[in-house]
Each structure stands twice: as C-alpha cells, then as structure tokens.
Amino acid sequence: MTANFLTIDAVRSALQERRLTATALTESYFAKIEKQDGEIGAYVTLSKERALNKAAAVDELAAKGDPLPPLAGVPVGIKDVMVTRGVRTTAGSKMLGNYIPPYDCTAVARMEAAGVVVLGKLNCDEFAMGSSNENSAWRPVHNPRDLGRVPGGSSGGAAAAVAAEMAVAALGSDTGGSIRQPASFCGIVGLKPTYGRVSRYGLIAFASSLDHIGPMTKTVRDAAILLQTIAGSDPMDSTSHPATVPDYVAGIEQPVRGLRIGVAQEYFGEGLNHEVRIAVEAAIQKLAALGCEIVKVSLPHTQYAVPTYYIVATAEASSNLARFDGVRYGYRAEARTLSGMYRKTRDQGFGMEVKRRIMLGTYVLSAGYYDAYYLKAQKVRTLLARDFDDAFTKVDAIVTPTTPTAAFKLGEKSDDPLAMYLADIYTVTADLAGIPAISIPCGETKEKLPIGLQILGKHFDEVTILQLADAYEKAA
Amino acid sequence: MKVTEKEVAHVAGLANLELTAEESARMLHDLNAILSYIDRLNQMETANVQPLAQAPGLMIPGEAADDCARDDIEGGLRKSLPREEALENAPASDGTFFRVPKVIER
Numbered sequence: 001m002t003a004n005f006l007t008i009d010a011v012r013s014a015l016q017e018r019r020l021t022a023t024a025l026t027e028s029y030f031a032k033i034e035k036q037d038g039e040i041g042a043y044v045t046l047s048k049e050r051a052l053n054k055a056a057a058v059d060e061l062a063a064k065g066d067p068l069p070p071l072a073g074v075p076v077g078i079k080d081v082m083v084t085r086g087v088r089t090t091a092g093s094k095m096l097g098n099y100i101p102p103y104d105c106t107a108v109a110r111m112e113a114a115g116v117v118v119l120g121k122l123n124c125d126e127f128a129m130g131s132s133n134e135n136s137a138w139r140p141v142h143n144p145r146d147l148g149r150v151p152g153g154s155s156g157g158a159a160a161a162v163a164a165e166m167a168v169a170a171l172g173s174d175t176g177g178s179i180r181q182p183a184s185f186c187g188i189v190g191l192k193p194t195y196g197r198v199s200r201y202g203l204i205a206f207a208s209s210l211d212h213i214g215p216m217t218k219t220v221r222d223a224a225i226l227l228q229t230i231a232g233s234d235p236m237d238s239t240s241h242p243a244t245v246p247d248y249v250a251g252i253e254q255p256v257r258g259l260r261i262g263v264a265q266e267y268f269g270e271g272l273n274h275e276v277r278i279a280v281e282a283a284i285q286k287l288a289a290l291g292c293e294i295v296k297v298s299l300p301h302t303q304y305a306v307p308t309y310y311i312v313a314t315a316e317a318s319s320n321l322a323r324f325d326g327v328r329y330g331y332r333a334e335a336r337t338l339s340g341m342y343r344k345t346r347d348q349g350f351g352m353e354v355k356r357r358i359m360l361g362t363y364v365l366s367a368g369y370y371d372a373y374y375l376k377a378q379k380v381r382t383l384l385a386r387d388f389d390d391a392f393t394k395v396d397a398i399v400t401p402t403t404p405t406a407a408f409k410l411g412e413k414s415d416d417p418l419a420m421y422l423a424d425i426y427t428v429t430a431d432l433a434g435i436p437a438i439s440i441p442c443g444e445t446k447e448k449l450p451i452g453l454q455i456l457g458k459h460f461d462e463v464t465i466l467q468l469a470d471a472y473e474k475a476a
Numbered sequence: 477m478k479v480t481e482k483e484v485a486h487v488a489g490l491a492n493l494e495l496t497a498e499e500s501a502r503m504l505h506d507l508n509a510i511l512s513y514i515d516r517l518n519q520m521e522t523a524n525v526q527p528l529a530q531a532p533g534l535m536i537p538g539e540a541a542d543d544c545a546r547d548d549i550e551g552g553l554r555k556s557l558p559r560e561e562a563l564e565n566a567p568a569s570d571g572t573f574f575r576v577p578k579v580i581e582r
Contacts, residue, residue, distance in 0.1 A: 102561045195531035209530050239530070307514040318491060325492070327574050329565035338579045343494035355493055356506055362491040363479070363507065376517050378527030383520070385528060418509050434531025 006168050008074050008222045015062055015073045022055035022062070022073030026117050029075045033119070033166050041141045042161040044080050046120035047087045051075070054117045071229060072115035077167040079158045080121040081128050082108050082213065083202045087118075091204045092126040092136040092154075095324050095331045095349035105202025106237065107171055107213045107230040114229045119167055123157030126351045127321065128178055128206045130154050131423040134414050135353045142410070143186060145449060149407040152182030152423075158216045159186035169217040169226055173203055175210045176309050177402075177427025180439035183216055184402035184452025187441045189469070190216045191223045194460050195434030196241035198227075199234030207316035208239075210309075210431045220440060220470040224248040227462060243460050251463035252470040257291030259468065262395035266302035267426055273405040279443035279451040280401045283472060287399065290471055297391040297398065301383045302429060306421055308384065309428040311364050311377035318361030324349060356417060385433040392458045397465055400426050402439040402452030426454060436462045440469045442476065479507045 014020040030048060037043055058073040083089045083101035090096045104112075112118065125135035133141040133156025141156040143149040144164035151160040155172030159182035162170050172179040174192040183190025191214045198213045205211060215226035228248050234240045263284060268277060288294050326332035326345030333344035350358070364373035391398060404425060413420045430437035435456055442453035453472070457465035484504050488495050495503060556562075559572070568575040 099565055102557055102564065301520075304517055304520065307517050310510065311514060311517075322492070326567060327576055328562075330567070332567035336577060338577050339492075341577050342492045346492055347494040347496075350493075352499070352502070355495070355499070356503065358491050358493065359484070359487055359503055360507060360510060363483070363487045363511075366487060366490060372518075373514070375527055376522060378529060379522040379525040380517055380520060382525050382528040383522070385531075417506055418513055421510075432531075 005218065006165070007219055008071060008168060008225050011074050011168060012068065012070070012072060015058065016068055018062060022058040022117060023052065025073060026051050026055040026075055026119070029119055029166065036164055037166060039142060039147060040144055040160050040164055040166075041139045042123055042157040042164065042166055043077065043120045044090055044092070044123050044138055044157070045088045047084065047118055050087060051117045051119050054112065058115055058117070069113075069115035070225065071111065074116045074168050075119050076111065076116045077119050077122045077158060077161045077170040078108055079124050079155050079170065079172045081124060081173050081204045081206075082171060083204065084108055084118065084121065087121065089121060089204070090138070091128070092124045092138065093349065093351070093354070094137045097137070097331060099330055103202065106199040106234045108202065110230050111171065111226070122155070122161055122170060125154035125156070126354050127204065127317070128154040128173055128175055129317070129353050129357055131177070131181060131420050132408070132410075132413065133157065133182070134410065135351055137351055140410060143407050145187060146407065146447070149409050149449070150185065152185035152407065154178040154182075155190075155216060156182050159183055159188055159190070162186070162188045162216050162218060169215060169222055171213060171226070171230070172216045174212045174214055174431065175206050176313060176431055177424040179212075179214050179216060180402050180427050180437060180452065180454060181423065183439045184450065185407035187450030188216060188218055189220055189223050189438065189440050190214065191227060191438045191462070191466075192430060192436060193227060193231065193462055194241075194436045196239050197436070197460065197462070198230050199237040199240040201234055201236035205320040207313040208320065209316060210313055212431070220438075220466055220473050221249065221252065223438070224252050224466050224470075241460070246463055248463060248466055252466045254467055255291075256287070256468055256471040258293065259397065259464065260293045260295050260395040261287055261468070262295050262297035262391050262398040264297050264299045264302070264391070264398060264400065266299050267400035271404045271422070271425070272401060275445045276401050276403070276405060276451050280399070280453055283442040283453045283476075284399055286475055287468065287472060290475060292468070295395050297395055299387040299391060299429070301380065301387050304380050305384055305429045305432060306425055308377045308380045309424070309432060310360065310421060311373050312381060312432070314357045314361030315365050315374050316361070318358045318365065321350075321354070321358055353417070381432050384429060388429075388433045388435055388456070396458075397468055398456040400454045400456065402426060402454040406445045406447075406449035406451055430456055435459055436465055438465050438469050440473060442472070479504060479511060
C-alpha cells in the first residue's frame with residue numbers, strides 16, 4: 001500500500017478518488033515503522049490512537065463525497081520538541097521523559113485542522129542541541145542512506161523518517177541549522193522560514209530569538225504546501241508576524257528566468273569538501289542554464305557567525321532551560337532541601353551537551369563577562385544581518401552548500417564539541433539574520449551520500465527560494 | 477580569557493547544576509576550547525555598532541512594532557488551565573499545590 005515516493009498531492013488524489021482509505025494508509029505506515037524503525041530509531045513515541053481516529057474522520061468525509069481538506073489523510077511525524085496534547089513530548093531529554101502536554105503547538109494544530117494524520121513524535125538531539133542526533137537521551141538515529149552514519153541534527157529523526165518513507169512529511173525546528181543540515185544529510189527538502197513567519201507557540205524553547213518551525217519533505221512543492229498551512233500570525237506568539245501569507249504553491253510555478261542569484265566566496269572556503277563543492281558548483285551552472293543571472297556577492301562577516309551563534313544561542317538557552325527545576329512538571333530527583341532538589345534534578349535530568357551549553361550561556365551572561373561576550377555577539381549579529389541586507393540589494397537569492405561535508409560517521413565528532421559546532425558553519429547565518437533558507441538535494445558523493453544545496457532569501461520572501469528550488473528540482 | 481576551576485564551580489552554582497568531579501574537569505576543558513575559538517570576535521571593532529537582540533525580520537517597513545499589540549480582551553485572552561490539568565504532570569502535589577522539600581532550614 002505504501003508507495004515508494006508518496007507526496008501530499010498523491011495522497012490527496014488517491015483518497016479523493018477512493019483508491020485508498022486514510023485508515024489503510026495510516027496502518028501501512030505504522031507497519032512500515034514497526035518493520036524498519038528498529039534499525040533507524042526515528043520515532044520516540046507513536047500516537048496510534050490519535051492517528052487512527054483522525055484517519056477515520058477523513059474516511060468518513062471521503063465516503064460522503066465531501067471535499068477533503070488540503071492535507072487530508074497525509075501521514076506526518078512531528079519532531080519531539082513540539083508539544084502535543086495528551087501525547088508524550090520529551091524534547092529528547094530524560095528531563096521530560098514522562099511529560100504529557102496539556103496543549104497543542106500551534107503549527108501542529110494547524111496541520112491537524114488541515115487534515116493531517118500525526119503518526120508520532122520524532123527523535124532529536126536533547127532540547128534540539130546537536131548536529132548529529134547523538135545527543136538524544138533515548139537512542140541515536142541512524143541515517144537511512146548509510147546506517148553507520150549520522151542523519152544530522154537536531155531534527156535527525158524527522159529527516160530519517162521522511163527519507164525512509166516512514167512519514168510523507170515532517171515538521172522540524174531550526175535554531176542553527178537543525179532542519180537544513182539533517183535534510184541535506186538524508187537527501188530530502190528542509191525549509192526554515194523567516195523568523196516570525198510561523199508561530200513558535202508550543203515549541204519547547206531553546207533560543208527564542210533563533211528558533212523556527214518548518215517543513216521537512218520529499219519535494220519542494222510539499223514544503224510549499226506545508227508552509228502554506230502553518231504560516232501566519234498567532235495571538236499566542238507575539239513574535240509571529242502579521243504580514244500577509246502569500247500563495248506559495250502558486251508562487252513556485254512562476255518562471256525563474258532573470259532572477260539574480262548571489263554566490264558568496266565566503267561559503268566556498270577552507271573546510272569545504274571537494275565533492276560537495278563540485279556538486280554545488282554544478283547546481284549553480286544548472287540555475288544559470290535555467291536563465292538565472294549569477295552575481296558575485298560578499299558576506300564579509302561570515303567567519304564570525306559560528307562564535308556569535310554559540311554565544312547568543314547558549315545565553316538564551318541558559319535562561320529558557322532555567323524552568324526545568326523538578327517542581328511543576330518533568331523529572332525530579334529527591335533531596336532533603338529545595339536547592340539540593342533543583343541541583344540534583346538538573347544534574348540527573350540533563351545530558352552533557354545541554355549542561356555544556358547552559359554553562360557557556362550562564363558564563364557569557366555573568367557579571368564581568370556580559371559586555372565582552374554577550375553584548376559583543378549581539379553587535380556582531382547586527383553586522384551579519386547587514387551583510388545580507390547589502391547583498392540583497394544586488395540579488396534576489398543567495399546559493400551556498402548546506403554543509404561543508406556529507407553525513408559523517410556515528411561517533412566521529414561526539415567527543416569534540418567544537419568540531420560538531422563547525423558542522424553548522426553555513427546554516428547559522430540565516431538563523432541569526434532571521435532570513436528564510438531551504439536545503440534541497442543536489443547530487444551524491446562517490447559513497448552515495450546526499451549533498452545539499454542551500455538557497456537563502458530576503459525576509460518574508462519564501463516564494464523566491466521555493467521557486468528556485470522547485471525549478472532546480474525539476475531540472476535535476 | 478581562561479576559565480578557572482573556581483569559575484566553573486561558580487557558574488555551575490549560578491545555573492543550579494551540580495557537576496560531578498569528572499563533569500567539572502570535562503567542562504573546564506570544553507569551555508576553554510570553545511571560548512578560545514569565540515575570542516576571534518575581539519578582532520572586530522564594534523564600538524559604533526548597535527546590538528541586535530531580535531531577528532530583524534520583525535521590522536519590515538511600514539509595520540511598526542506596536543502594530544503587533546492586540547486590543548484588550550475582556551476576561552483575558554483565554555481561560556487558565558484547570559487546576560487538575562496543571563497539576564497532572566507535577567512530580568509531587570497535594571491536589572491543590574505543588575509539593576517541594578522544606579525551603580527554610582532550621
């Protein structure tokens with residue numbers, strides 16, 4: 001029943017024409033997960049009851065011949081950092097091992113209102129902190145393309161589930177590259193929208209000024225459909241933006257001829273793997289052949305992006321994660337005193353990488369170091385954002401590699417936090433500047449590992465990057 | 477700047493983390509490695525640059541920040557979570573309040 005390459009449109013037409021029932025489709029996905037996920041580890045929790053109830057409701061509509069909602073019966077997975085009412089949500093942490101949220105994340109609620117079937121919650125690095133999914137408190141995720149390699153992180157379970165056909169699509173989150181980097185490593189499409197485009201309500205906070213929710217899909221068109229569903233302001237998130245949501249699906253059909261594409265040498269420097277460079281350069285040639293104008297641009301502060309990111313992100317994380325104290329929900333370690341209980345709870349509940357980031361964040365915010373680190377980083381963040389403002393006066397989009405290398409091996413970087421942080425070198429800039437960015441597959445290495453092409457756009461101009469990505473995908 | 481053992485202990489205290497001796501040693505090593513990498517930011521002159529706390533995407537032309545504020549809604553935006561639901565995830569409660577170890581030491 002499960003086709004090898006099922007898109008949202010394919011599901012909808014099969015259901016509408018009664019060639020398939022949502023219940024049968026949902027059951028076939030659970031069977032597939034049962035069979036395959038033992039060796040991949042993409043799912044943390046399955047929400048069978050919720051999924052089958054939803055599927056039955058879709059089937060009832062279809063049986064009546066009523067028009068189906070846009071995402072009717074589409075089986076999706078949700079990264080386990082978005083809360084789901086009544087369905088355990090762990091953020092990949094022992095701290096939330098038994099947490100049953102009393103409310104739904106806005107993006108998930110909007111997806112369900114549009115008809116999707118939520119199969120379950122997808123594995124990730126603890127509190128979305130990591131680039132390999134090895135920081136999950138439950139188990140690492142294996143890359144479906146090569147089980148000895150990481151799927152990327154932190155949305156590793158989401159990327160692996162989509163790549164292994166254990167979900168038609170997924171929602172991930174991206175703070176420093178956590179949608180795009182795993183999408184690149186697993187050979188799928190990952191879109192990080194503009195900051196404020198999608199409500200963060202119900203996304204367990206890592207770094208509030210950098211956190212984004214976005215789609216992870218098999219095709220660019222599916223990413224456009226999901227963005228259409230989840231975008232738009234939300235009274236529950238004051239940073240969600242009131243700007244009108246355009247028609248993304250219609251937008252991708254526009255011709256790309258004449259669009260100006262920026263190429264920045266700063267993204268092709270030291271550390272870029274040769275095979276990745278060749279593939280990305282070939283993709284740029286392909287876009288030129290489609291009639292785009294290739295323009296050299298400069299983003300001179302790029303080399304400062306990773307240090308800036310690790311100050312801003314950890315500072316915000318140290319504040320956001322202060323709420324985990326064993327009092328109101330989550331893990332509690334027993335102790336005789338209140339302060340002892342706080343400390344033991346946090347020591348036992350958090351994994352090493354989370355503690356490392358809380359320590360770094362607390363340090364850069366502490367008396368005597370605030371100006372030297374945190375304030376400095378905020379100023380450099382201004383310069384990084386200005387780089388993009390300047391470049392976008394000359395071009396409509398910027399094309400780069402998504403990551404400097406293809407997927408690395410499990411254990412390869414897990415003992416060296418700094419080496420792991422450098423895996424995000426091309427992705428953190430879009431989070432810091434708040435601009436939209438998409439990663440799409442652009443070939444493979446000799447070892448058959450996927451390579452990702454990143455397209456960066458202007459604030460609130462997801463249409464242009466989707467349009468370019470769609471044109472490339474069709475031409476490739 | 478080099479972090480000392482004493483600072484690691486101080487920062488762990490600020491963050492309410494109780495680190496084992498092994499974790500403290502690892503933390504000392506890792507923080508120094510990361511901070512020495514981060515120090516490259518000091519190469520840059522930023523005296524006349526404004527800090528950026530929030531992604532600039534929120535400030536598109538013609539959309540003043542206060543346009544984001546909603547009108548007051550009588551009775552609040554939504555009802556609070558019922559007490560039973562709010563306590564459902566509590567590690568310890570007496571049905572009305574969260575229970576914690578004694579706060580005041582004798």
